[in-house]
Amino acid sequence: MFEDPTMTREMYDDLPEESDAKEFYAKYEPKEVLGRGLSSVVRRCVRKTDLQEFAVKIIDVTEQSWTEDRDSVMKEVTILQMVSRNANIIQLVDVFECTTFIFLVFELIKGGELFDYLTEVVELSERETRFVMRQLFEVVKFLHDLNIVHRDLKPENILIQGKLEIKVSDFGFAVRLKEEQLLKELCGTPGYLAPEVLKCSMIDGFAGYGKEVDMWACGVIMYTLLAGQPPFWHRKQMMLLRNIMEGNYNFDGPEWEDISHTSKDLIAHLLIVDPKNRFTAEQALQHPFFESIEYAVWAEKRLRKSRSPRKTPSEKGKFDAKSKFKAAIAAVCATQRLQAGLNRQQVLTFKTMAEDPYRVRGIRRVIDGCAFRIYGHWVKKGEDQNRAALFENFPKRDATKNANVSKTWV
Secondary structure, eight states: OOOOTTSOGGGGTTSOOGGGOHHHHHHEEEEEEEEEOSSEEEEEEEETTTOOEEEEEEEETTSSOHHHHHHHHHHHHHHHHHTTTOTTBOOEEEEEEOSSEEEEEEEOOTTOBHHHHHHHHSSOOHHHHHHHHHHHHHHHHHHHHTTEEOSOOSGGGEEEETTTEEEEOOOTTOEEOOTTOOBOOOOSOGGGOOHHHHHHHHSTTOOOBOTHHHHHHHHHHHHHHHHSSOSSOOSSHHHHHHHHHHTOOOOOSGGGTTSOHHHHHHHHHHSOSSGGGSOOHHHHHTSGGGOOHHHHHHHHHHHHHHHSOOOOHHHHTSOOHHHHHHHHHHHHHHHHHHHHHHHHOOOOOHHHHHHOGGGSHHHHHHHHHHHHHHHSSOOOOBTTBOGGGGGGSOOHHHHHHHHTSOOOOO
């Protein structure tokens, strides 16, 4: 069928027959699998005319009713086409349809998911979090201005490229609301669900929910980026849902000691149980969290560096007053930040290490990173227990093996 020496026979097994998808195969050459879903697989593919790389989502519509599945996919396609002009949203390039499969060809983002990046670094700095969250809030504002609600915002659905430039993806649950329309479907990811979404399935006659659910998810994402753990987590799912409905989270623990009040204040305005009092995307963008001069200089410099051509030797020699002024501001801010950090820096001694190693930021990041790799999920720090204590328990792979049963992990 194909003549690609880099792919084995097994790698072709789940591909549609060439006779069933002639239009797609005429234009693209499928490559290795990048990811899998319940009824779909994502592969890298190459356009034959110019050898440019893309990602193709191949959806099997034979698993369910053809009409239902097709309508759902076509609704996603329509929304993606509406939002294609936004640079921070994944771009849909091509759509192909055959009797048993639908092919959605997207731009290929090689940086991977924000979630994967977070597992490597454990937590982001406030400056990095500002850069990511500003882009995310601008995307959400753009969507909400079009009356579109995403309904599944989470680090797994945020792709990164370059230096933390994001691309929001997976619009499978996205809906464009009619005027005054409220939704009632229970969909999304448990840890990111807003309280009003849960109430739709628990309270008879509940009116429904709207665009505010995306802002709740943004609050969960921002909390997770800064702390390296989500605000709501529990091994028992009912306790998790109860904590969400009550807005039961805190800023306790050593990971929050070095985080500014403005960061916590913005999160607090997003994780409000009553959606009427929750910040909108526009209000979030106007919050003092984004008013840092140092951040503005850093973000502008980062974007310009990735987009502007290099200067010639003659241009480098010219005096640029604007750049010098910005550099001076950045230097002053950096000096102030360094001085503040030295004033509150904990002296690292053997006694400190023995009594509470988790309080030392560098060691805490190592512990958290190892815990995630072993247990395969984020773990919420308890009042009298830190994540290092989890090493006393069985990792999930051992627990499954010992019980000799298959388990579903939240």
